[in-house]
Amino acid sequence: MKNLLIIYPHWVPSNLAGVHRPRLIANFLNDFGWHPILLTVSPEYYEELADPDIARTASQDIEVIYTSAYKVSKPRVVGDIGLRAFPFLYKKAVELIKTRKIDFLWIPIPSFYSALLGRLIHSKTSLPYGIDYIDPWVRDISNRQDWRSKLSLFVAQRLEPIAVKKAALISGVSTAYYAPVLERNFKYKAIAHVGMPYGFDPKDHNIVIDRLKFPWPDKGCEPLVYAGAFLPNSHLFIKLLFQAIKLKVEQGAWDKNKQLFFLGTGFYAGITIADYAKQYGIESIVHEVRERFPFLHVLNFLSAAYAVMIIGSTEKHYTASKTYQALLSKRPVFGIFHKESSAVTVMEECQAASLLVEYTEQSEEQFLLSDIADKLELLLNGQFQWTPDLSKLEKYSARASAEALVHKLNDII
Numbered sequence: 001m002k003n004l005l006i007i008y009p010h011w012v013p014s015n016l017a018g019v020h021r022p023r024l025i026a027n028f029l030n031d032f033g034w035h036p037i038l039l040t041v042s043p044e045y046y047e048e049l050a051d052p053d054i055a056r057t058a059s060q061d062i063e064v065i066y067t068s069a070y071k072v073s074k075p076r077v078v079g080d081i082g083l084r085a086f087p088f089l090y091k092k093a094v095e096l097i098k099t100r101k102i103d104f105l106w107i108p109i110p111s112f113y114s115a116l117l118g119r120l121i122h123s124k125t126s127l128p129y130g131i132d133y134i135d136p137w138v139r140d141i142s143n144r145q146d147w148r149s150k151l152s153l154f155v156a157q158r159l160e161p162i163a164v165k166k167a168a169l170i171s172g173v174s175t176a177y178y179a180p181v182l183e184r185n186f187k188y189k190a191i192a193h194v195g196m197p198y199g200f201d202p203k204d205h206n207i208v209i210d211r212l213k214f215p216w217p218d219k220g221c222e223p224l225v226y227a228g229a230f231l232p233n234s235h236l237f238i239k240l241l242f243q244a245i246k247l248k249v250e251q252g253a254w255d256k257n258k259q260l261f262f263l264g265t266g267f268y269a270g271i272t273i274a275d276y277a278k279q280y281g282i283e284s285i286v287h288e289v290r291e292r293f294p295f296l297h298v299l300n301f302l303s304a305a306y307a308v309m310i311i312g313s314t315e316k317h318y319t320a321s322k323t324y325q326a327l328l329s330k331r332p333v334f335g336i337f338h339k340e341s342s343a344v345t346v347m348e349e350c351q352a353a354s355l356l357v358e359y360t361e362q363s364e365e366q367f368l369l370s371d372i373a374d375k376l377e378l379l380l381n382g383q384f385q386w387t388p389d390l391s392k393l394e395k396y397s398a399r400a401s402a403e404a405l406v407h408k409l410n411d412i413i
Contacts, residue, residue, distance in 0.1 A: 001035045002103040004409070005096060005127075007089055009069070009081040009111055011040040012058050013050040015294050017228075020198060021108045021134050021173070024398035025405060027059040027201055032406040037063045037102070039093055041085045045069040051294040057204050067092045082111025090117055097125045104409050105129040106169075112137045112156065115163035122166050128412060130169030130192075133178045146269065161185055168412050171405060173197055174342060176317030194408045197342070198321035199398035205328045209300050215289055220257050222306035224334070224379075227298045228322050230265040230273055233313040237336040238273060240365065241311065242280040244373040248380075249282060255380060258306065259285045264292040302329035307355075307379055312337035314359060319343065324393060327352060332386045334379055336372070346396060352388035355379055 008022045026036035043050060045068065069085035070078075078084055096102060105127050109115045115137070118129035138156045164170065164185050172178035175195035182193060216223045230238075248254040262273045267290055277286035293301070302308050308326040312318050316338050323343045326333045327350060337343050339358040347353045355375050359368060378384045394400065 001030075001033055002409075002413070003101055004029060004034045004036055005093065005102045005105045006036060006038045007040075007093060007105065007107045007114060007117055008038065009041045009085050009089065009114060010046065011038060011043075011064060012055045013043060013052050014046050014048060015051040015054060015292060016048060018108065018110060018134055019054075020295070021132065023058050023062075024199055024201055025402050026062045028399040028402035029406065030059075030061045031399065032403055034103075034406055034409070035063065036061070037065065037096070037100075039065050039067065039089060039096065041069045041081055041089070042066040045071060045081065045084065047072060047079060047081075048292075051296075053207075053209060053294060053296045056207055057201065057296070065092065065096070080111050080113060082113040086113060086117070089114070090120060093117065093121050094124055097121070097127050102127060103413055104168075106132060106171075106405075108132040108134055109137065110135055112159070116159065119163050119166055128168035129166075130171055131164055131167055133170070133172035133181065136177055136180070138180065138184070168192060169194070169408060171196065171408070173321065174317060174319045177319070192408050192412055194404050196401035196404040197319060197396050198324075199396055199401040200324040200328060200393070201398050202328065204296070205299055205303070205325075207296050207299070209296055212297060212300055214301060214304060215263060215293075216259065216261055216287075221259055222255070222257050223304075224258060224260045224307045224309055225301055225305040226260070226262045226309040226311055227264055227293070227302060227325075230262070230268055231311075231313045231318070232268075233315050233318075234311050234336075235271070236314060236365075237311050237359070238276055240369050240372055241336070242276050242282060242286070244369055244376055245282050245285070246280040247373065248376065249285075253377075253380075254285070256285060258380060259287065260309070262286070262288045263298065263301065265290050266292070299325060299329070302326065302331060305329070305331050307332040307334055309333075310335040310337070310343070312341055312343060314338055314361075316340040323347065324396060327388055327390060327393065332379060332384070334375060346393070349392045350388040350390060351392075352386070354384045354386070 006022050010016050010019050029036045067088040107118050115131050122129050137160050170178050170193040274288040277283040308331050319342050334355040336357040339360050357371050
């Protein structure tokens with residue numbers, strides 16, 4: 001059995017989305033001859049509220065080692081736990097590598113600063129390391145010109161080349177997420193790389209939360225549920241969706257029991273979903289809850305919905321890992337994506353594209369509006385067949401992703 005050291009500052013009971021990347025991969029590593037050792041930070045140093053239920057999703061095969069971090073100061077100057085825990089994670093990782101047989105170091109990011117640990121630890125121990133891109137580090141901020149975004153981009157452009165220079169592997173939730181990394185840093189040097197989606201663990205969807213309070217009324221309400229962050233590049237889709245709904249309301253063609261719930265959208269800058277709903281005069285049937293919900297609560301919400309919504313991004317590389325959760329809810333899925341998004345491929349393969357709207361840069365807004373209206377009409381009237389072939393999801397599962405990672409690791413070492 002080979003040993004994979006994974007450094008990720010958050011772990012269960014943290015409810016941050018990034019926790020699921022190391023969790024889902026580590027849950028299945030033992031199936032392929034690798035023992036996962038997760039180096040993380042003790043929960044007492046987390047800022048977010050704990051989710052005790054989420055521990056039920058992590059395999060008992062994962063060996064978890066905790067370390068310390070600097071506590072958040074008052075006033076809050078440094079919040080990023082990757083920075084607050086940096087020296088502690090480095091010291092403990094070096095100690096583990098010197099006292100135990102560790103075959104490879106794998107660091108999912110963000111926290112982006114954790115990527116620098118790979119370079120430093122490699123310099124100290126010669127252990128090969130890989131960086132896994134959950135999100136792009138150097139990113140397009142053309143729609144965000146605030147000073148924080150500009151500073152973040154400035155820092156990323158200078159730190160990323162340092163972090164990845166000695167890496168033996170670049171991985172990510174899709175090839176498109178890390179392809180620019182290869183272009184920027186490995187034009188003249190070959191490096192192993194692999195794209196593998198978040199995937200899913202089907203056992204997650206069998207966990208029922210007792211006495212769960214749903215975020216909608218019990219009587220009469222048939223909720224259409226969107227769960228997750230409001231993406232910077234999905235404003236166009238929201239505006240067109242709400243415009244289509246407004247027209248149906250004005251025509252008396254909207255069932256008032258069908259209400260939209262946007263859950264866990266986050267505390268983002270700019271116009272909110274609630275703002276758009278008010279702008280289009282449909283605030284009575286559109287509800288936004290910006291606070292995050294625990295992961296298992298969300299799965300239970302999706303399974304209880306009239307339909308699940310996935311409002312994607314105008315970017316081609318957007319993968320929408322929530323597509324798997326939506327399909328596994330066994331509820332109809334209404335989605336809007338870029339035509340080249342991998343989410344479109346997934347839904348088409350599963351024969352679940354009857355409520356799918358596809359966008360391209362050449363799409364005229366009026367055409368998209370008409371397509372959205374048509375798909376909404378199908379959804380509202382139930383005049384469609386919803387019998388997706390979920391067996392087609394297996395190749396996108398977390399187990400398949402873990403196998404793809406192990407295949408590359410075995411090639412490297």
